[in-house]
Structure formats: structure tokens, C-alpha cells
Amino acid sequence: xxxxxxxxxxxxxxxxxxxxxxxxxxxxxxxxxxxxxxxxxxxxxxxxxxxxxxxxxxxxxxxxxxxxxxxxxxxxxxxxxxxxxxxxxxxxxxxxxxxxx
Amino acid sequence: xxxxxxxxxxxxxxxxxxxxxxxxxxxxxxxxxxxxxxxxxxxxxxxxxxxxxxxxxxxxxxxxxxxxxxxxxxxxxxxxxxxxxxxxxxxxxxxxxxxxxxxxxxxxxxxxxxxxxxxxxxxxxxxxxxxxxxxxxxxxxxxxxxxxxxxxxxxxxxxxxxxxxxxxxxxxxxxxxxxxxxxxxxxxxxxxxxxxxxxxxxxxxxxxxxxxxxxxxxxxxxxxxxxxxxxxxxxxxxxxxxxxxxxxxxxxxxxxxxxxxxxxxxxxxxxxxxxxxxxxxxxxxxxxxxxxxxxxxxxxxxxxxxxxxxxxxxxxxxxxxxxxxxxxxxxxxxxxxxxxxxxxxxxxxxxxxxxxxxxxxxxxxxxxxxxxxxxxxxxxxxxxxxxxxxxxxxxxxxxxxxxxxxxxxxxxxxxxxxxxxxxxxxxxxxxxxxxxxxxxxxxxxxxxxxxxxxxxxxxxxxxxxxxxxxxxxxxxxxxxxxxxxxxxxxxxxxxxxxxxxxxxxxxxxxxxxxxxxxxxxxxxxxxxxxxxxxxxxxxxxxxxxxxxxxxxxxxxxxxxxxxxxxxxxxxxxxxxxxxxxxxxxxxxxxxxxxxxxxxxxxxxxxxxxxxxxxxxxxxxxxxxxxxxxxxxxxxxxxxxxxxxxxxxxxxxxxxxxxxxxxxxxxxxxxxxxxxxxxxxxxxxxxxxxxxxxxxxxxxxxxxxxxx
Numbered sequence: 001x002x003x004x005x006x007x008x009x010x011x012x013x014x015x016x017x018x019x020x021x022x023x024x025x026x027x028x029x030x031x032x033x034x035x036x037x038x039x040x041x042x043x044x045x046x047x048x049x050x051x052x053x054x055x056x057x058x059x060x061x062x063x064x065x066x067x068x069x070x071x072x073x074x075x076x077x078x079x080x081x082x083x084x085x086x087x088x089x090x091x092x093x094x095x096x097x098x099x100x101x
Numbered sequence: 102x103x104x105x106x107x108x109x110x111x112x113x114x115x116x117x118x119x120x121x122x123x124x125x126x127x128x129x130x131x132x133x134x135x136x137x138x139x140x141x142x143x144x145x146x147x148x149x150x151x152x153x154x155x156x157x158x159x160x161x162x163x164x165x166x167x168x169x170x171x172x173x174x175x176x177x178x179x180x181x182x183x184x185x186x187x188x189x190x191x192x193x194x195x196x197x198x199x200x201x202x203x204x205x206x207x208x209x210x211x212x213x214x215x216x217x218x219x220x221x222x223x224x225x226x227x228x229x230x231x232x233x234x235x236x237x238x239x240x241x242x243x244x245x246x247x248x249x250x251x252x253x254x255x256x257x258x259x260x261x262x263x264x265x266x267x268x269x270x271x272x273x274x275x276x277x278x279x280x281x282x283x284x285x286x287x288x289x290x291x292x293x294x295x296x297x298x299x300x301x302x303x304x305x306x307x308x309x310x311x312x313x314x315x316x317x318x319x320x321x322x323x324x325x326x327x328x329x330x331x332x333x334x335x336x337x338x339x340x341x342x343x344x345x346x347x348x349x350x351x352x353x354x355x356x357x358x359x360x361x362x363x364x365x366x367x368x369x370x371x372x373x374x375x376x377x378x379x380x381x382x383x384x385x386x387x388x389x390x391x392x393x394x395x396x397x398x399x400x401x402x403x404x405x406x407x408x409x410x411x412x413x414x415x416x417x418x419x420x421x422x423x424x425x426x427x428x429x430x431x432x433x434x435x436x437x438x439x440x441x442x443x444x445x446x447x448x449x450x451x452x453x454x455x456x457x458x459x460x461x462x463x464x465x466x467x468x469x470x471x472x473x474x475x476x477x478x479x480x481x482x483x484x485x486x487x488x489x490x491x492x493x494x495x496x497x498x499x500x501x502x503x504x505x506x507x508x509x510x511x512x513x514x515x516x517x518x519x520x521x522x523x524x525x526x527x528x529x530x531x532x533x534x535x536x537x538x539x540x541x542x543x544x545x546x547x548x549x550x551x552x553x554x555x556x557x558x559x560x561x562x563x564x565x566x567x568x569x570x571x572x573x574x575x576x577x578x579x580x581x582x583x584x585x586x587x588x589x590x591x592x593x594x595x596x597x598x599x600x601x602x603x604x605x606x607x608x609x610x611x612x613x614x615x616x617x618x619x620x621x622x623x624x625x626x627x628x629x630x631x632x633x634x635x636x637x638x639x640x641x642x643x644x645x646x647x648x649x650x651x652x653x654x655x656x657x658x659x660x661x662x663x664x665x666x667x668x669x670x671x672x673x674x675x676x677x678x679x680x681x682x683x684x685x686x687x688x689x690x691x692x693x694x695x696x697x698x699x700x701x702x703x704x705x706x707x708x709x710x711x712x713x714x715x716x717x718x719x720x721x722x723x724x725x726x727x728x729x730x731x732x733x734x735x736x737x738x739x740x741x742x743x744x745x746x747x748x749x750x751x752x753x754x755x756x757x758x759x760x761x762x763x764x765x766x767x768x769x770x771x772x773x774x775x776x777x778x779x780x781x782x783x784x785x786x787x788x789x790x791x792x793x794x795x796x797x798x799x800x801x802x803x804x805x806x807x808x
Contacts, residue, residue, distance in 0.1 A: 018309050050301045051304040054303050055303035075178070085178075100398060
């Protein structure tokens with residue numbers, strides 16, 4: 001599995017994806033993560049993304065979210081209250097997370 | 102209460118809700134970015150859905166549920182705003198209204214026409230009604246842990262709650278989805294949810310199966326505290342949950358609510374000394390606190406939201422005390438008015454009887470009767486004020502008419518209203534609805550031109566119809582004006598000749614020609630359309646105005662405007678009058694038009710031109726004996742009642758002014774409706790009848806003669 005191929009960011013796969021993202025900021029020194037294929041996300045998944053942004057910032061790694069978010073992901077993000085307005089892109093999601101950290 | 106009475110009660114509430122729904126949809130069309138409007142619209146549909154289900158009106162409930170789903174998608178950002186959405190929701194609202202008219206139509210499965218409409222609605226707005234799996238339907242959960250059916254909402258019980266929800270670390274391991282609980286809370290009302298990620302560590306330290314997120318939630322809902330606690334019923338043992346009513350935090354002595362710094366000190370996020378230091382600098386306190394890392398962005402966001410919610414709760418608290426209302430059937434009000442009217446008449450009779458037998462023994466009786474009269478007066482005023490409602494409610498209902506009709510006719514039209522706060526008796530307002538609809542329809546169809554025509558004439562493409570209301574004395578004036586074609590005098594005249602209403606050699610003034618449009622069946626339109634052209638509209642206007650003792654006047658300029666002015670009595674019920682005598686007969690002059698009284702001595706003051714000097718100015722007067730052709734000897738000293746009609750002072754010469762009179766208005770029969778100079782009648786204390794003078798008509802008639 002590659003960081004840009006993730007289709008599901010839920011509790012079932014959270015451990016696996018955490019390892020993937022950790023490798024990105026430890027070994028690859030950061031990079032862009034395309035969330036365009038992400039079809040489902042839950043709170044565990046949102047937490048992973050928050051922790052990733054926090055960790056990357058602390059390590060001064062450049063991690064960016066890109067891609068157009070699918071409606072289901074936008075809906076879940078909105079439900080959690082992460083953003084006042086609907087996040088329809090990875091960039092918007094990243095900004096929303098950074099605003100709360 | 103029997104089933105039918107329950108349904109009647111639901112119907113009354115639902116009608117009110119549907120009225121609100123229409124109003125808010127039209128507002129949303131103008132302001133699509135307004136989230137509060139959207140939430141309000143969603144809540145109305147949600148309430149109708151729940152309430153109709155409670156009363157077994159399954160068809161209405163299912164239909165509302167489908168529409169609610171579409172609105173929910175819009176609210177959650179899954180659907181974009183579009184005119185098609187507003188238009189279809191308005192049609193859905195009309196359909197619910199039709200089902201309400203016949204409650205039996207609200208029961209049972211949905212018929213094909215409703216299902217077809219819903220399919221077309223969804224297609225038009227691009228909504229896919231997917232059936233979502235259990236834990237993935239947080240906004241409208243079908244089966245979720247601790248699910249409760251939406252409660253019946255009453256707008257009067259809306260409260261704001263602050264909820265602090267910190268799920269336990271093992272929440273995921275227990276198989277619970279906190280987002281589903283957030284979704285349930287959102288279902289209870291309007292919620293602002295602020296996630297707190299303070300405890301989410303870096304990725305390297307995070308155990309992905311730990312739940313580290315908490316929330317600060319501000320929920321405005323009609324649900325009770327128990328309803329809110331029920332959401333967390335299965336997780337309360339492993340979570341920290343704190344619920345408080347925000348209204349309890351409202352400090353009524355602080356008009357602007359708590360300041361941001363005060364909230365942060367109360368929360369323990371900063372201390373007072375730091376607050377004072379920061380306030381000493383120029384920047385906004387929040388910016389400084391975040392810059393100096395004294396508070397986090399999240400803490401600030403939560404405090405700002407709390408401040409906003411407290412201010413809102415404070416405003417609502419003030420509004421609620423002003424707006425507590427009770428719904429009363431208008432028939433009960435009518436009965437009350439009738440009884441008050443009888444009481445006023447009886448009082449007059451008692452007063453008359455006591456005065457006729459005046460001696461020192463019944464001075465006390467007269468004093469008591471006078472006291473009784475003052476109480477009756479107050480009762481009368483209070484009862485009448487209950488029936489008075491602002492005409493703005495009627496004006497608002499025309500926005501939909503103008504919107505739909507102008508779209509149908511391919512014309513751009515703005516409806517401008519003024520004076521909506523002007524109050525009228527409820528009965529009068531109800532009777533005004535039809536005439537106003539007819540006049541506006543005529544304006545839209547005959548008056549306002551097509552955009553191309555307006556462009557050619559150098560007018561803005563969008564026409565304007567204005568509705569204005571104002572009160573002068575005992576009358577309300579409602580003006581409907583459009584900046585369209587104006588009335589074609591020649592066309593009207595020719596049509597009237599063709600219909601045999603006038604002869605070709607008849608000489609008529611412009612006003613007289615305008616009045617021809619009131620004839621039944623009169624229309625200058627070549628073709629009948631669904632909007633107008635049958636010659637029915639203005640006839641209805643005229644007849645309705647007659648029924649409420651009102652009048653209609655038309656002004657127009659070809660190619661520029663048409664202005665129709667309706668003059669309506671403030672109330673059909675009781676007025677303060679001045680009882681006068683002319684010859685052997687008694688008459689009443691409405692007190693609202695009277696500015697003064699003076700003596701008139703014909704021998705001393707008499708003039709051929711019927712003019713006297715009043716307050717150093719010439720005052721024309723009308724001799725009412727001449728007006729009504731009342732014979733007999735004139736008294737040597739007469740009384741001049743000075744009235745104000747359209748800012749013109751005129752004297753009404755009578756034999757004698759008797760005194761004030763609480764006048765219960767009785768309409769004249771059909772036979773006497775055309776009698777000049779009188780509007781209605783009243784019954785005096787001795788049982789005799791006094792006619793109530795229509796002073797404006799009297800003055801107008803004399804002006805015509807003078808010309």
C-alpha cells in the first residue's frame with residue numbers, strides 16, 4: 001500500500017496506515033498525500049491525520065494533503081466539527097487541522 | 102380531546118409552520134449563504150414530519166421525511182444551493198398544505214403523483230437518496246446506539262446547552278463510534294461542535310486504537326436535558342460528560358453578555374493579571390493571547406463560540422418575555438367583541454335612564470354608572486387591541502405570489518413594502534386579502550411590461566410593485582402602485598361603449614373612466630389568461646371594499662404608473678364618536694377626525710359663501726341641514742364641528758353638540774349603502790338609531806358641487 005492509494009482510513013486499518021505515514025515523515029522527510037481515493041474515514045482516521053500534521057510540524061517536515069475529497073469524507077469531517085465550512089479538498093482539510101492545533 | 106380535535110390542533114400549528122417555511126424559503130433565495138435560515142427551514146420540515154407521524158398522518162410524515170433528507174443534504178454541504186431546490190421545496194410545501202386541508206388525504210401510503218414529484222425533485226437538484234449503513238449515517242441515524250425518535254418541537258421551548266464530551270480512551274475498543282453520537286446531537290437541533298485535539302499526541306506516540314478527541318458542543322434545541330443525556334446513555338460510564346444550560350450563564354445585568362477575557366478567566370485558561378496586561382495593548386485580546394501562546398487556538402475558538410451563544414441566548418431571553426403568546430380561535434374574539442358592544446349599549450341606556458330621573462338621591466347612582474362607563478371604555482380598548490394585527494403579515498404573503506407569477510409571465514418584478522407595522526382589525530385584514538391579490542395580479546399581468554418593452558421605454562428591466570400602508574385618523578390607506586403601462590383611458594372608454602356601459606356622446610372625467618373598470622365582466626384584455634382578463638378581479642375589489650365600508654381610488658399616467666388607493670376603516674366594531682343633533686335627528690361624527698368645536702350665530706357670523714374665521718384662517722363649512730335637506734327652524738345659536746379631512750379643515754354645521762358617545766357600529770342595509778354622507782349607524786341609549794356621518798364623503802361631495 002502506498003500513501004496515495006489509501007481508500008479507507010478507519011479503525012480497522014488505522015494501525016497499518018499509521019506505520020505508512022510515520023515512514024513518510026521519518027524516512028522520506030515528508031511529501032504530498034493525495035486523499036482523492038479516500039472513500040471512508042472515521043474518528044480514528046481523523047485522529048491519525050491530526051497526529052500526522054502535529055508530528056510533521058514538530059519535526060519540521062513538509063507534509064501536504066492534496067486531492068479532491070469524496071462526499072463521504074467531506075461529510076464525516078463536517079460532522080466532527082473539524083471545519084465550519086465544508087472541506088472539499090485535501091488542502092482545505094489540512095488548513096482546518098492546522099487551525100485547531 | 103377526541104382524535105379529530107387533536108388533528109385540528111396539529112393542523113393549526115402546521116399551518117403556522119408552513120407559513121414560516123414559505124417566508125424563510127423566499128428569504129433563503131435572497132440569502133443562500135445564511136446557515137441559520139437553512140437550519141430554521143430544516144427544523145420546520147423536521148417538526149412537521151414528527152408531528153404528523155404522531156397523529157397518524159403517515160403520508161404527510163413520509164413526504165416530509167423525503168423533503169427533509171434533501172434539506173439535510175443541503176445543510177451538510179452534500180448538495181449545492183440552487184433555485185430549483187427553493188422552487189421544488191415551495192411546491193412540496195404547497196403539497197403538504199393541500200394534504201392538511203383534507204386530513205384523510207394525509208393518511209396512508211404515498212400516491213404516485215407525490216412519488217413522481219419527489220423523484221423529479223431529487224433529479225432536479227442532483228440528490229441521490231442512498232441508504233446508508235448503520236454507523237455511517239450520523240446526520241440522520243436509522244439505528245444507532247441510544248437512538249431516539251425526533252421529539253415534537255415547539256419553538257417556544259428553544260434553549261441553548263453547552264456540552265463537554267470527552268469519550269474514554271477505550272471508546273474505539275468498545276465498538277462505539279463517537280461521531281454517531283455527535284450526529285445524534287446534531288439531530289436534536291442546531292449544534293456547533295468544536296473538536297479538541299489537545300490530547301492527540303504526535304503520530305509516533307499515538308496508539309491508533311485510543312480515542313483521544315473531545316468536544317465542546319453548543320446545542321440549541323427544544324430537547325430536554327434528559328433527552329440530551331439519553332444520547333450518551335451507553336457511554337456515560339466510560340466518558341466525561343458535562344451538560345449545562347447556557348441560559349443559566351446569562352448575566353442580565355451585563356447587556357452585552359460576558360466578555361471574551363472574562364470567559365477565559367472563568368474557564369481557568371488565563372488569570373486576571375495576564376488579562377489586564379494584554380488588554381493594555383492595542384490588539385484584540387484573542388489575537389494576543391494566541392500569539393503569546395497563553396491560550397491555544399482551540400481554547401479561543403471555544404470561548405468565542407460560548408460568547409456568541411451567550412449573547413444569542415440573552416437576546417432570545419429578552420425576546421421570549423416580549424413574545425409569549427397564546428393561540429385563540431377568532432370566533433371567540435368575535436363573541437367577545439359582540440358582548441363588549443352590547444355592554445357599551447347597555448351602559449348608554451343606564452346612563453340615559455339615570456340622567457332622565459336625575460335628583461339628589463341618584464347622584465351616587467350616576468357616579469357609579471360613570472365609573473362603570475370608564476371600565477367599559479377600557480375593556481373596549483383592550484378587546485379591540487387584541488384583534489389588531491399588523492398588515493405586514495398580509496404583505497409578506499404576497500412575496501410568493503409576485504415571485505411565482507412574474508416567473509410565469511417572464512417578467513422581472515420587485516415587490517417593495519412599507520408601513521407593514523400599521524395595525525388593522527383582524528376581520529378587516531382577512532377581507533382585504535382577496536382585493537389585494539386581484540390588484541397585484543392585474544399589476545403583474547396588465548401593468549408591468551415585458552423586459553424588452555421596458556428597455557425600449559428607457560425603464561429598468563425589473564418592474565416595481567410597491568405596497569404601502571399608513572393610518573390617518575380612523576382610516577388606514579393602502580396603496581398599490583406599479584411603474585408599468587398605466588391605464589389606457591381611450592381603451593377603457595371604447596370598451597365601456599362597446600359593452601353599453603356608457604354612450605359615445607357621454608362626457609366623463611378621467612376618474613369616472615377609471616371607475617368603469619369596476620363594472621362586472623369589464624376587461625380591456627384581448628385574451629383571457631390564467632392570471633387575469635375575465636373582468637372579475639376589480640369587481641371583487643369593489644364589492645369587498647363596500648362590504649368593509651371602504652373605498653377605492655385609482656390614479657394613473659399612461660406609460661408611467663398606476664396607483665390604487667384603498668381606504669379602510671381601522672375597525673368595524675366600535676369607535677369614539679361625538680353625538681350631534683340636526684333637526685329632530687341624531688347623528689354621530691367620528692371623534693378621530695374632529696379638531697374642535699365653535700359656536701355659530703347665523704345673524705352675527707353668517708356669510709353667503711359659508712366661510713367663517715377660525716384661528717385667524719378662513720374655514721369653509723357645510724350646513725348639514727342643507728346637505729340632508731332637513732327642514733324646520735334653525736336655532737339661533739348653532740354648533741360648528743371642525744374636522745380635518747386630508748389636511749384640510751372644514752366646518753360641519755349642526756344644531757347641537759350633545760356629547761361624547763361610545764359608538765357601536767352597525768352596518769347599513771343594502772338599501773341604504775348608497776346613501777351619501779353616512780357610512781353606518783348606531784343604537785343610542787334610548788333605543789333610537791343615529792346615523793354615523795361619512796365626513797370625507799360629505800366634504801368631497803361639497804367640493805364637487807363647488808367646482
